[in-house]
Amino acid sequence: SQTIHQWPATLVQPVGSPLSLECTVEGTSNPNLYWYRQAAGRGLQLLFYSVGIGQISSEVPQNLSASRPQDRQFILSSKKLLLSDSGFYLCAWNRGENTIYFGEGSWLTVV
Amino acid sequence: GEDVEQSLFLSVREGDSSVINCTYTDSSSTYLYWYKQEPGAGLQLLTYIFSNMDMKQDQRLTVLLNKKDKHLSLRIADTQTGDSAIYFCAEAPYSSASKIIFGSGTRLSIRP
Numbered sequence: 001s002q003t004i005h006q007w008p009a010t011l012v013q014p015v016g017s018p019l020s021l022e023c024t025v026e027g028t029s030n031p032n033l034y035w036y037r038q039a040a041g042r043g044l045q046l047l048f049y050s051v052g053i054g055q056i057s058s059e060v061p062q063n064l065s066a067s068r069p070q071d072r073q074f075i076l077s078s079k080k081l082l083l084s085d086s087g088f089y090l091c092a093w094n095r096g097e098n099t100i101y102f103g104e105g106s107w108l109t110v111v
Numbered sequence: 112g113e114d115v116e117q118s119l120f121l122s123v124r125e126g127d128s129s130v131i132n133c134t135y136t137d138s139s140s141t142y143l144y145w146y147k148q149e150p151g152a153g154l155q156l157l158t159y160i161f162s163n164m165d166m167k168q169d170q171r172l173t174v175l176l177n178k179k180d181k182h183l184s185l186r187i188a189d190t191q192t193g194d195s196a197i198y199f200c201a202e203a204p205y206s207s208a209s210k211i212i213f214g215s216g217t218r219l220s221i222r223p
Contacts, residue, residue, distance in 0.1 A: 034211070043117075043215030044154075044199060057210075090153055092211075099144065100201070100211045102153040 002027035006091040006103035013110055019064075019078040021106050023091030026072065031093040033074040034100070035066055038088040050074060086110045115214035117200050122220045129187040131217045133200030138181060140202040145174065145185045148197045148216070157185070157198075192221050 006023040013019060025031050035047040046059045048066035056066050063082060067075045074091060086109050094100040114136045123129045135143070141162050146154040160167045160174045160183075167174045173186040187194055197216040204212065 036213070044213040046210065046212065049210055059210075092154075094211070099142075099156050099159060101156070102146075104153045105151075107151075 002093075002101070004091060004093055004101060004103045006089075006106055008106060009104065010107045011109070013081050013108065015083055015110055016080045019076070019081050019085070019108070021076040021089055021091075021108075023074045023076075023103060024072055025074075025093045028072070028093070028095065030071060031095055033068060033072075034092040034094075035074065035076045036090040036092060038090065038105075039086075044090070048076070081110045083110050115200055115202055115212050117198075117214040117217045119215065120218050120220070122222060123190050124222045125190060125192060127190055129185075129190045129194065129219055131185045131187075131198050131200075131219065133183040133185075133214055135181050135183065135200070135202045135212075137202060137204040137212075138178070140204050142203040143174075143176060143183050144199075144201040144203075144211070145172075145183075146199040146201060146213075148199065150196075154199060187219075190219075190221055195219060195221050 003026045032051050034049045036044045037047055038044050048058055050056050050068045053068050064078050089106045091103040092100050117133045142159055144159040145157045147157050148154045158169050158172050158174055160176050171188045175184045197218050199216045200214040201211050
């Protein structure tokens with residue numbers, strides 16, 4: 001069966017520090033991969049999605065970036081965090097039009 | 112462009128039915144979904160419906176799709192305290208089937 005893991009689960013980082021959130025999917029190949037952000041009290045915002053290695057689509061211009069160095073690995077990064085980057089980050093995957101499955105999320109607090 | 116809208120809050124009495132509504136803009140959407148998010152957790156799929164269906168029932172859950180009005184609803188029968196959560200509507204637009212668009216979520220609270 002397929003599983004998705006993301007880490008770290010919680011993170012407290014100072015303003016201006018770098019960020020790296022990692023996500024891996026097991027049990028499938030060539031998945032579509034996604035990063036969503038859920039700000040406090042708000043809905044889900046699609047940040048990036050990827051349909052293959054090295055193929056990244058950015059939905060919202062900001063100081064975050066994403067990379068897909070391997071088929072089942074998706075990384076969310078920032079060189080310098082802002083206070084407004086705080087939120088709950090969710091990695092997700094699916095195959096084509098099928099159901100999207102989410103990881104457990106990563107809580108980021110920028111202080 | 113693609114957009115999904117939901118009301119932010121819904122409060123119902125325990126044992127009553129809950130109806131959560133959603134509207135979407137892309138008439139060519141292929142799949143429409145309902146997800147549940149409990150506090151501090153990721154999203155779990157509750158149910159989904161193909162765009163060529165009008166209704167889908169799964170135990171206490173009933174999904175109704177009105178394609179003409181681009182309206183999707185989720186009915187939870189006999190609402191229980193464990194149903195307290197945020198419910199997200201989502202669509203998979205045909206124009207970009209790899210991109211799932213979510214609504215802002217409806218927070219369902221249960222009154223005793």
